[in-house]
Amino acid sequence: MDLALIPNGVQRCSLKTFTSWAVLWIVLIVWGLVSAFLVFWKGLNQTNMNHYFAFGLWIVFDLSLIALGAGAFFTGFLTHIIGGIFLYPFRDNLRAVVNAAVVIGFICYSAAIAMLGVDIGQPIRGWFIFWHANVHSMLTEVSFCITAYLGVLTIEYLPLILSNRKLKQVPEFNIFGNTLHHIVALFAAVGTFLSFFHQGSLGGMFGVLFGRPFAFREGFFIWPWTFFLFIHSSIAAGPAFTLLCIWVAQKATGKQLVTRDTFTLLAKISGWLLATYMIAKIADTIGWAYGVVPRAGLSFMDFFQAPYGVWLIIAEIGIFGIIPAIILITPKYRERENLLVIGALMNVIGIVLNRFIVTIQTLAIPVMPFDRFMTYFPTWQEWGIAFGSIGYGILIFSLSYRYLPMFPQEPELNPVEVLGTVVTDSGAIKRS
Amino acid sequence: MFPFVFEWSWQLDWGRIVFMGLLYMVLGAISLGMLYAFVMTWLKLTGRDKLYERLWLRFPFTLW
Amino acid sequence: MKSKDNATGTRYGMVVDLDKCIGCGVCVVACSSENNVSVLYDESDKTRNISWLKIYRITNGKGFPETEAVYLPRPCMQCDNPPCVPVCPATATRQDPNTGTVSQIYTRCIGCRYCMAACPYHARDFNWYDPSFPNGMDRYLSPEVSPRMRGVVEKCTFCHHRLMRAKAKAYAEGRRDIAQDEYIPACVEACPTKAITFGDLNNPKHEVSALIKSPYSFRLLERLGTEPKVYYLSTKDWVRRMADNYLEGEFIDRP
Numbered sequence: 001m002d003l004a005l006i007p008n009g010v011q012r013c014s015l016k017t018f019t020s021w022a023v024l025w026i027v028l029i030v031w032g033l034v035s036a037f038l039v040f041w042k043g044l045n046q047t048n049m050n051h052y053f054a055f056g057l058w059i060v061f062d063l064s065l066i067a068l069g070a071g072a073f074f075t076g077f078l079t080h081i082i083g084g085i086f087l088y089p090f091r092d093n094l095r096a097v098v099n100a101a102v103v104i105g106f107i108c109y110s111a112a113i114a115m116l117g118v119d120i121g122q123p124i125r126g127w128f129i130f131w132h133a134n135v136h137s138m139l140t141e142v143s144f145c146i147t148a149y150l151g152v153l154t155i156e157y158l159p160l161i162l163s164n165r166k167l168k169q170v171p172e173f174n175i176f177g178n179t180l181h182h183i184v185a186l187f188a189a190v191g192t193f194l195s196f197f198h199q200g201s202l203g204g205m206f207g208v209l210f211g212r213p214f215a216f217r218e219g220f221f222i223w224p225w226t227f228f229l230f231i232h233s234s235i236a237a238g239p240a241f242t243l244l245c246i247w248v249a250q251k252a253t254g255k256q257l258v259t260r261d262t263f264t265l266l267a268k269i270s271g272w273l274l275a276t277y278m279i280a281k282i283a284d285t286i287g288w289a290y291g292v293v294p295r296a297g298l299s300f301m302d303f304f305q306a307p308y309g310v311w312l313i314i315a316e317i318g319i320f321g322i323i324p325a326i327i328l329i330t331p332k333y334r335e336r337e338n339l340l341v342i343g344a345l346m347n348v349i350g351i352v353l354n355r356f357i358v359t360i361q362t363l364a365i366p367v368m369p370f371d372r373f374m375t376y377f378p379t380w381q382e383w384g385i386a387f388g389s390i391g392y393g394i395l396i397f398s399l400s401y402r403y404l405p406m407f408p409q410e411p412e413l414n415p416v417e418v419l420g421t422v423v424t425d426s427g428a429i430k431r432s
Numbered sequence: 433m434f435p436f437v438f439e440w441s442w443q444l445d446w447g448r449i450v451f452m453g454l455l456y457m458v459l460g461a462i463s464l465g466m467l468y469a470f471v472m473t474w475l476k477l478t479g480r481d482k483l484y485e486r487l488w489l490r491f492p493f494t495l496w
Numbered sequence: 497m498k499s500k501d502n503a504t505g506t507r508y509g510m511v512v513d514l515d516k517c518i519g520c521g522v523c524v525v526a527c528s529s530e531n532n533v534s535v536l537y538d539e540s541d542k543t544r545n546i547s548w549l550k551i552y553r554i555t556n557g558k559g560f561p562e563t564e565a566v567y568l569p570r571p572c573m574q575c576d577n578p579p580c581v582p583v584c585p586a587t588a589t590r591q592d593p594n595t596g597t598v599s600q601i602y603t604r605c606i607g608c609r610y611c612m613a614a615c616p617y618h619a620r621d622f623n624w625y626d627p628s629f630p631n632g633m634d635r636y637l638s639p640e641v642s643p644r645m646r647g648v649v650e651k652c653t654f655c656h657h658r659l660m661r662a663k664a665k666a667y668a669e670g671r672r673d674i675a676q677d678e679y680i681p682a683c684v685e686a687c688p689t690k691a692i693t694f695g696d697l698n699n700p701k702h703e704v705s706a707l708i709k710s711p712y713s714f715r716l717l718e719r720l721g722t723e724p725k726v727y728y729l730s731t732k733d734w735v736r737r738m739a740d741n742y743l744e745g746e747f748i749d750r751p
Contacts, residue, residue: 043646044607045624050543054609054622121607121622121647128586128606130433135451139585139610148458155466176473186465190458211579211616211720222447297719297741367616367717369738370554370568374543 005166005403009411012402013253022398025391032388035381036118044121046381050374053363057378058119061386063202063355065108065115066146067230068348071238072105072153073188073195078269080188093262096409099160100249101242103400104393106153111389113150116143118385138205145198152191156184160404196231203230206358213296214303215362217288225284226358232280236273237351239266240328240344247341249401255414257407267340271328274347278321281354285317305373308361316357320350507576507596508654509697509725510684511707512569514735516691519567524549526686527571529636530655532643534627546621548572548652549683556734566735569692571683572619572652573716573724574598580611580620589649596725597654605648612649616717617724620651654694655681676702697725711750714739 001015012018039046049056078087079094087094117123129143162168162177200223206215207224217224243266250257289300304310327333327343334340366373378386400406433452434440527533527549536545552568574597581591581598588605591598600620612620626646629637637643640657644650662679666672676695684694695702707713708727714736715724730736733749 043625044622045544049609050541050624051612051618051621052543054612119608121609121649122605122645125586125604125606128588128604131437132587132604133433134582134584134587135445135448136582137585137610139583139608141451143585144455148455148462152462155462172473172477175476176469179469179472179476183465183468186461190461190465194458205583205610208583209579209614211614211717211722213720294743295719297743297746299743302741363613367720367741368552368618369741370552371618 002403005164007165007403007405007411009416010405010414011416018398018402022395025395025398028387028391029395030388031384032386032391035384035388038381039118039385040123044119046379048376048379048382050376052372052374053360053376055359055363056376057382057386058115060352060356060359061389062112062115062119063359064352065112065389066199066202067234067237067351067355068241069105069108069112069238070195070199070234071101071240071242072108072156073149073191074235074238075101075242076156076184076188077192080185081192090265092409093259093265096258096262096407097242097246097266099404099406099408100246101238102153102156102160103397103406104242104245106150106157107393107396109146109150109153111392113146115385115389138201138208141201142198142205145194145201149191149194149198152187152194155180155187156191159184160400160406163405164403195234199231199234200227203227203358206362209362212362212365212367213292213298214365215358216292216296217284218291225287229277229280229284232273232277233351233354236270236277237348238270240270240274240324240347243267243270243344244341244348245397246407247344249397253401255410257410257413259409259413262409263337263340264334267328267334267344270344270347271325271334274321274350275325275329278317278325281317281321285313303361303365305365307375308357308364312353312357312361316350316353320346320353324350505596505698506594507697507725508659508679508695509574509596509704509708509727510571510654510681511693511704511713511727511729513691513693514566514568514728514730515732516689517567517569518689518691519551519553520688521551522686522688523569523683523692524551526682527652530638530641530682531653532629532637532641533650534623534625534629534643535633536625537628544624546623546650548619548621548650550618554735554738564732564734566730566732568728568735569683570617570619570716571654571681571726572598573617573722573726574652574654576723576725577721579614579616579720579722583610583614585610589651595654595659597656598651599653599656600649600651602642602644602648602650607647607649609649616720616722620649622649623647658682712736716740 006012013021035046047056075094075098079091079098083091083094117126120126129140130147133140133144135141159177159181162173162180167173168177203226204224206212207217207219207226209215215226217226219225219227243263246257247263293300293303301310304313324343324346327339328347333343360376364374364376433455524547528547531548533546533548539545549569549571552570553565554568555563555565558564576596578591578598581589585608586604586606588601589598589611590601607622609622612618612622623644623646627643629643638657640661658681659674659679662674665678666674680694684692693704693707695704697705697708699705704727707729710729712729712731713727714730715727716739718724719740728735728739733747736750737747
């Protein structure tokens with residue numbers, strides 16, 4: 001039925017199968033929309049946030065999505081900026097994943113911005129951040145950069161959308177898409193610049209809180225160490241997340257979408273970045289434990305109280321940090337697909353855990369000695385928005401996969417043989 | 433964000449200069465890129481793109 | 497972002513004598529009614545109710561015969577180096593360079609709650625619900641203070657409207673100075689035991705400037721560098737110790 005929209009030289013499941021797959025995710029989106037409606041209508045009392053937990057699940061999700069969406073800028077940077085020179089042998093590998101990385105980035109950023117729109121108490125005043133911008137606030141910097149970067153991602157996504165078989169037949173779209181594709185390096189450069197700063201500022205947001213010794217860090221000039229740690233960790237997690245998404249897409253479609261050495265390359269990049277990040281993170285933790293903490297009159301263990309115990313930091317640095325780094329940098333392990341995927345998954349979990357700790361634990365720990373220690377669990381409305389964004393992401397990714405030539409290597413890796421029929425450009429089926 | 437916002441101050445605050453300067457550079461780069469894409473599309477559609485093959489305008493993008 | 501002139505300018509501050517405080521809560525009631533603080537449907541939800549001034553009960557943690565409890569009223573600390581002001585993305589909160597108090601612009605606040613995450617004193621409250629003034633409470637609203645809408649952060653202002661009133665009076669009488677008694681917040685006025693003193697910390701004519709030099713004076717979480725302008729007095733060592741975090745052997749009892 002939608003055969004005319006499906007890219008040339010590839011095979012897709014029937015529309016019926018696709019629709020039943022999509023319905024699954026539309027249900028999540030509806031859950032999210034109902035939750036968003038309730039929050040807009042009744043206010044943030046629909047959540048379990050309170051004066052102690054001013055930030056909750058949504059901010060954790062925002063930080064995680066933005067960190068995982070870093071694959072877009074970093075792959076774009078590798079492909080379009082330094083790919084031509086330093087990574088020349090891997091040009092084809094990078095080209096094979098850059099589209100998918102852009103789509104993932106677009107999903108992550110649009111979902112994060114939508115979630116932030118629900119999260120603020122007065123959504124109608126959201127534009128005040130831009131209008132009455134306080135340039136000294138890290139959050140201002142984050143807002144400006146993620147908004148501008150979402151624009152850049154949309155521009156990077158456009159050539160892919162316009163290369164849909166039906167849209168391509170409109171000459172205006174075709175030429176516009178091609179022209180945009182020619183100057184994609186410019187947008188990749190701008191995106192790299194913007195991402196560098198907002199990934200950092202998200203970390204800086206917590207690093208500057210000198211009233212919260214758990215989050216506070218010294219740093220370089222106006223940037224606390226968390227600024228650099230967040231950039232580092234996001235570029236470590238981004239390629240791993242791209243790898244995971246493509247791997248899941250391969251399993252879901254039963255097709256090979258990129259060559260195996262592409263996975264190896266992504267894993268290698270991610271692994272080495274994670275390994276260096278782990279060194280930086282451990283150094284930062286030690287520096288913090290012997291600097292900020294005793295100066296605030298606290299000891300390391302004061303920050304780890306049930307349920308946010310010391311196991312969290314062991315899980316973050318040890319289990320989901322050092323282990324995936326070892327898996328991903330060791331060629332022997334990287335070559336085994338199971339270990340490769342487990343390594344990438346653990347990498348991603350580690351970064352999400354880091355964002356969780358930075359957000360929730362910072363707020364959970366009482367600073368005044370006589371204050372109470374609070375815990376927090378989200379309501380179904382909060383989960384709804386979070387899962388709604390996941391559903392939205394999977395739906396957009398599936399639609400892009402179905403109708404857009406997202407993986408340039410796919411036709412090559414999966415030659416179509418439809419029993420003597422050839423699907424032409426116009427979508428007509430000819431029998432030979 | 434804009435000089436016509438009533439709180440805009442022209443005082444020499446380095447944070448503001450750097451922040452706003454970089455912001456407008458980025459926005460400028462994005463708008464120029466889009467402008468280029470629109471103009472080139474229009475030129476190609478009207479069959480005048482041969483003229484621009486030689487122009488310096490294409491130079492920076494041929495680097496990549 | 498320290499206020500420009502900590503040493504010489506006007507810096508309004510407060511001294512709370514914890515030895516005099518009996519924890520009656522009159523200051524809280526006075527504050528709430530003076531500043532049109534709205535009421536929750538379930539006011540027992542202390543993690544979401546709005547109280548600019550909150551009273552903490554702290555104990556020395558000892559068993560029956562030696563148990564001691566102290567009530568600690570905690571308004572906004574009106575820090576000289578406020579953690580909340582530089583973080584606001586929409587410039588909805590600012591520190592008045594003339595008085596040192598930190599104010600909130602309710603109609604500009606977007607409700608991102610970043611300032612609440614920044615404040616270690618939990619001095620900022622978010623309006624989780626639509627404001628409500630049930631059972632005719634709306635007729636007691638003060639016309640001098642704007643009520644706050646849902647989804648914004650609000651905080652103690654040291655009864656800023658009272659300063660405006662005092663200034664207007666002084667101006668009408670051709671004076672520039674405001675005497676100590678002319679401007680005091682509602683909590684100070686209401687306190688039955690006169691535990692709270694208010695004034696300009698830099699003005700030697702004001703009582704507070706002498707009180708803060710007392711060996712028994714201390715501030716909350718002084719080590720973080722927020723420079724609060726609310727001081728406390730207590731002759732009890734354990735109370736002073738509870739005001740901040742100390743490592744083993746760091747806190748030295750005073751005479």
